[in-house]
Amino acid sequence: xxxxxxxxxxxxxxxxxxxxxxxxxxxxxxxxxxxxxxxxxxxxxxxxxxxxxxxxxxxxxxxxxxxxxxxxxxxxxxxxxxxxxxxxxxxxxxxxxxxxxxxxxxxxxxxxxxxxxxxxxxxxxxxxxxxxxxxxxxxxxxxxxxxxxxxxxxxxxxxxxxxxxxxxxxxxxxxxxxxxxxxxxxxxxxxxxxxxxxxxxxxxxxxxxxxxxxxxxxxxxxxxxxxxxxxxxxxxxxxxxxxxxxxxxxxxxxxxxxxxxxxxxxxxxxxxxxxxxxxxxxxxxxxxxxxxxxxxxxxxxxxxxxxxxxxxxxxxxxxxxxxxxxxxxxxxxxxxxxxxxxx
Numbered sequence: 001x002x003x004x005x006x007x008x009x010x011x012x013x014x015x016x017x018x019x020x021x022x023x024x025x026x027x028x029x030x031x032x033x034x035x036x037x038x039x040x041x042x043x044x045x046x047x048x049x050x051x052x053x054x055x056x057x058x059x060x061x062x063x064x065x066x067x068x069x070x071x072x073x074x075x076x077x078x079x080x081x082x083x084x085x086x087x088x089x090x091x092x093x094x095x096x097x098x099x100x101x102x103x104x105x106x107x108x109x110x111x112x113x114x115x116x117x118x119x120x121x122x123x124x125x126x127x128x129x130x131x132x133x134x135x136x137x138x139x140x141x142x143x144x145x146x147x148x149x150x151x152x153x154x155x156x157x158x159x160x161x162x163x164x165x166x167x168x169x170x171x172x173x174x175x176x177x178x179x180x181x182x183x184x185x186x187x188x189x190x191x192x193x194x195x196x197x198x199x200x201x202x203x204x205x206x207x208x209x210x211x212x213x214x215x216x217x218x219x220x221x222x223x224x225x226x227x228x229x230x231x232x233x234x235x236x237x238x239x240x241x242x243x244x245x246x247x248x249x250x251x252x253x254x255x256x257x258x259x260x261x262x263x264x265x266x267x268x269x270x271x272x273x274x275x276x277x278x279x280x281x282x283x284x285x286x287x288x289x290x291x292x293x294x295x296x297x298x299x300x301x302x303x304x305x306x307x308x309x310x311x312x313x314x315x316x317x318x319x320x321x322x323x324x325x326x327x328x329x330x331x332x333x334x335x336x337x338x339x340x341x342x343x
Contacts, residue, residue, distance in 0.1 A: 029268040030077060031057045032065050034084025034173065035255065036210065036233075039288040043082065046284065047275055053268050061208055062088045062173030069097050069260060079263040080272050085173030086116055086126065087180065089256035090322030093123035098258040101270065105277050113295035116254050119319060127276055128255040128285070128292035131311040132177055134244040135231035136223040137216045149223060151247035152185060156197040162343075164201045165212035166225040170331055173253070174209025178225050179330055180321040181251030184314055195338045202343065217241055227253060228306045229291035236289060236304055245311045252313055255292060 029047075033040035037059050044055045060068065062084035069078060069092055081089070081098070092098045102122040106114045113126030134149055141148060146163065149155055155164055167175035183191040203221065206212060212224025213231045217239035224231070231243040257276055259269045275281055282294035286302040293301050293308055320326055 027053050027268070029053050029055045029265050029272060030079045031055055031272065032068070032078050032081050033057055033059050034062045034065055034081070036230075036288065036290060039285060039290040040083070042284065042288040043276070043281075046281065047272060050275065051268075051271055053271065055272075061167075061171050063169070063171040063176065064207075066092055070095065073097055073261075076260045076262040076264070078260050079265045079269040081258045081260060082272070082276060083127065083255050083257070085177050086124070086254035086256040086318060087176055087322045087327065088173055089124040089258050090116075090120055090318065091324045091327055092258060093120035094322075094324050097261060098123040099261045099263060099266075099269075101259050101273065103273060103277060105274065108279070108297055109277065109295045110293075110297060112254055116256055116318070119322075124256045124258040125273075125277070126254040126295045127257045127282070128290075128294055129252055129308060130227045130229040130255065130292045131245060131252045131306055131308060131313060132174070132181055132250045133226065133228040133231065133306075133311075134223065134246060135213045135216060135226050135228075135234070135241050136244070137219060137221070137240050138242045139240040140216075140219060140222045144222070146222070148242070149244060151244075152182065152194070152250075153248065155201065155223065155225075156194065158201075160201045160223065162201065162203045163222040164198070164225070165204050165206065165215060165221045165223065166202065167209045167211060168205040168207060169334060171207045172209040174227055174230075175205075175225070176327070176331075177227075177251055177253050179334060181314065181316070183321075183330065184251065184317060185248050192333065192337060195334065196341060199338050199341050200343055205339070213241065227292075228311075232291045232304050232306060233289050236291075243306070245306075247312070249312045249314045251316045252308065252311075254318070 044057045066088040116126040169175040169179045210230040213226045215221035217234040235241040263269045279296040279298035282296050282299035291305040
């Protein structure tokens, strides 16, 4: 008889346990961040302080993140993908990997940021922007008696053999933007001929897009193809880095944010989304020495941030180069026609 009386109590305890588990689960958030680690951590700290939500953050490059989310599509483990170049965010949207969410604050954003949302059927949105450029260690350049590069064509100069570094476009959003930019500046046929010439001067293809300028800052490399804001970050730290906007014109990124379709912590993901679009949040990026242009019209950009209006920007075709078919084709061609060439 005692055992029979205990059964309902056991069931009640189990029910309470389940309820408690659900309550705790609701106060969690899983974020993949594709911006700089300093900025990622700042965002997490500020969000946790404001909301009390426990954030588990992983830092990965855009290409790596896209590959992970694609692999986890049937069983997503990530709630929010914050930062990183917009092209893979658009590709994730096209493949139905991300969640349709239309922020009520889109009218507070720069046009390039709201365009990103509209183009993706509101499955991603722009949170910052930055121009692609060239960065070099002027001390090394002077020591080796090398000319200062002014544009893309200059980087194929045989004098730079073994002096140039860029990331692998398969893993890096920065490098994919570079590949797409070259295709748009020169046209695809001439663009791949250019990539073959450039390849002969490359000393290493890194995994991370900012790695080339970091190694140049340390004196381990001479020239890097990077986003200009990443180069400015090294210059502000006091390293001998000069930043160049290519004379032929250059592409740019719309760093983006997406909620993952099937997110386990959807309500908290939406909280993060709105938090990340606020002007005060974006203004705090300066604390992490992040020199991108913020997407909120009322946010204040760091004074050192490269001004987009001062850069010769191409009319970057996000629709074409943000499409999965285009990305797959260009990367496959780069893998077969460029990377294997002996250097």
